Amino acid sequence: MVNVIFEDSFEGFLSALFYAFNNNIKNPIFLKTKKPSLFETVKVELEDDALKKIKQLLDEETIELFYDCFCFDNEKAFSDIYKSFLFYLEHKHLKDVNQDFIRNLIYYRKSVNRERHKYIGFLRFHQVDNILYARFEPKHFVLDYLGEFFKRRYQEESFVIHDVKRKKAAVYHKKHLSIEAFDKDVSVEKDTYQKLWKTFFEAVTIRERTNKKLQNQYAPKHFRKYMIEFDN
Template sequence: MIYLYDGQFDGFLTCIYHHYYDEKCDGIYEEKTYDPKLFEITRFIKTDSDKSTKVHQAMLDQFSEYMYFNIYHTFLSNIYDKDTMLLNCLEIAFKHGLATDRMRTLDAIFQVLKIGRQVGFEKHRFMGLLRFSDLGHYLYARFEPDHNIISLLGEHFSDRFREEKFIIHDVRRAIAIIGHKGQWLVTDFNHIVDDNLLDEEIFFRKLWQTYFDKIAIEDRTNLKLQQNFIPKKYRKHLLEFGANTNKSI
C-alpha cells in the first residue's frame, strides 16, 4: 500500500497517523510528483489537522530537538522518496525515543541525518547569500534554492529587518515570504517585480562590486577554493559574480 498526500507537512503527518492506526503502508509520496508503479496500490490520505497534531505532539514529546529538526529538514528536501525514508526513520524513532540519537549508523536513521544536514546547510548558506534590492517601498530578494527552505529563513530576516517591509521570493517554487514589522508569512507569489531601480540602489551595488574586487589578495588567488565555498549554481543572483547591476536581483 502506498499513501499519497497533498505535499503539506500536516498531510504527511496524517499519513503517519493512518500508518499506525489504520492500515500499514510501504511508502508515502506526494500526489503531484508520484510516479506510479505497476503493482502498487495507492490511496490518497486527506489531511486532517486533529490527526496530524497528535503525531506532531508525539514527535515533540519523544524525540530530541536534534532528531526533530533533522526530520523536519528532510521533509523540506527535494528528494523524491524522502517521505518513505522518513517513514522508515519514524518507525525506529517512535520505538526507541531518545535512544535513536545513538543509532546514527543505522541506514534508515543515517539517510535522514544526512539529508537533514544538507537542507540545514543550504538554509545557512542563504542566510548569507540572499541579496536584497531597495525598491523604494520595500526590500526584495530573489533566490532559487534546491530544497524548500524558505520557511526556515523567515524568523532570521524578520528579526533582522524588524522595521522594514521585505519580500523573499523563491522563483522556482513561486512562493514568497512577505515580512512587515517583525511579522511574516509564506504565500504563493507570481508577480513579476519591475526593474526600475533608484539611483541610490545602483550606486550601492557598484560600491559593493568595487569593494568585492579590492578585498581579494591577488597573490593568493585561488578560484578553486572560491568555487568550493560558492558553487556556480548559487551565483546567478549575486552581483559580485556578474548578475546585472541595473536589474533587480
Template sequence: MENYVFDGSFEGLLCAVFNWFERRPGQVKLQTEAVFQPDAFVPCLHIVNEREKADRVWKGLQASLSKATLRKFYCTYLSELEEGYTALFEFACYLFIEGAAIENNYGNAYVLALSKIAKKVEREKHRMEAFIRFQHNADGIYYCGIDPDFNVLPLIATHFKNRYADQQWIIYDLKRDYGLFYDLSKVEEINIDFNQWQKTTGIASAIVSEKEGLYALLWKDYFKSTNIQARKNTKLHVQHVPKRYWKYLTEKQFKQD
C-alpha cells in the first residue's frame, strides 16, 4: 500500500493516474492534502501537477468514454467527496487496463460509485436552477448567494446565461468563495470582497435596489393569495422543496402557517 496525495484539483487527479501507470506501485490510497495524515509505516508520494501529463490522461479518457460517462466523471469530481476522488482514480486505472467496454460494467464498485455520486450532483444542479432567486441591487446587477452541497457552479452557468440573457447577474458560492458574473456577453469567475458585502444568501440592504422590497412584497402577496390552505400538504411539499433550500425562496421569507 502507498499513499498518493494530491491538491484536490482536476489536474492533480489526472496526474495521479499518470503517475500510477508510470510507476506501477501496486495498491494505492488516494487522498487530498486537506485530509492526509502521514503514516511512518506507509510510503507516500505527493503528486506534482504537470499539465502535459494531465492532458494525456484526459485525452485518453475522451477517446475511450462516451459523452454521458465523461459527464459522470466530471460531476463526480465536482462532488468534492473523498470517496468520489478514489472512485475516479480507480475507475480511470481500471479503464486504461481493461478497455472502454468497462464503462457500463456496474458490477464494478467504482463504475457504480461514479454513477451514484454523479446522480447526486446532477440533482443538486437541477435544484439550484429551480430554487435560485435573485435580488436586484442598486448597481442594476442581480445577485444571489448560495451554499450548495456540491460545486455545481460550472454546471449551471449555461442555464442562467440562456435564461437571463438580458440582465447582468452574479451567482456566488459562499461556501467555496467564488462566483459567476454575467456581463450580457460572457460568464466569468469572480471573487467578492465581503468586507463591503454582507456574507449571506442575500445582499446588504444598503446596496439593494429601492424597488427590490416592493417586488418581494408583491411576490409574497401573490404566493399567499394563490395558496389554498385546505389543500396544504406539507409532507409532499418538503419532498419536492427540501427545507434547506427555503432560504433561497422569496415566498418563504415570511412566517408559515
C-alpha cells in the first residue's frame, strides 16, 4: 500500500488519482496531509497534464459525480472514487449498484447535496465593515457551492462565507469569487441583519405552540450554532 498525499483541492486529488493509476498503485491511500505510517508515502503536485488526461478519460457527468463525492468529509470517499474510476475505465459507466463503492458514491453525493441545500436556507449574513459576513461549520465541504450560489444572489455586494471548521472562506469582491485560507476571528455585532431575523422569527413563532420536534427536524441543532433566530 502507498500513501498518496495531494494538494487540498479537487484538482490536486485528480492529479493524485491519475498518478496512482499511471503508476499502477494497488489500493492507494489518498491523504490531504501526511500522517505517521509504515507504508511508502509519495507527495503528488498539481499537474495540468494529468487534469487534461482525466478529462479525456471521463465524461463531464462522471467528473461532477466525483467532485460531489470528493466534498464528502471522509477519506474513504477518496478510495471509493478511485475504485469507481477504474471501474469506469473498464465498463464506461457507473450504473452497477451491486458494487459497494458505487453505492457509496450515491450516498456521498446525497449527503453533500442535502447539506448544500440546507445551508442555502440556514446561512445567516451579518454586516461587518460594509461586507456581508457569514460563518458556519458544515460537516462536508460545501463552501464553493454556496459561494457560487450567493454570488448570483448578491451580485452587487461583497461577502465572505467563513467555513470555521476548515479555516477557509469564499470571498466575493468586485465580482470576483475565490476560496481563500481564512482563520481570522471576526467579531460580529448585533447589527441590522440580526435584528431583522430576530424580529421575523419571533413574529411567526408563538412560544407556547412551538413544536420542538418539528423544529429539530427542519433546523437540526448542528445547523443552529450561527443562526440568529436560535441565539439565546
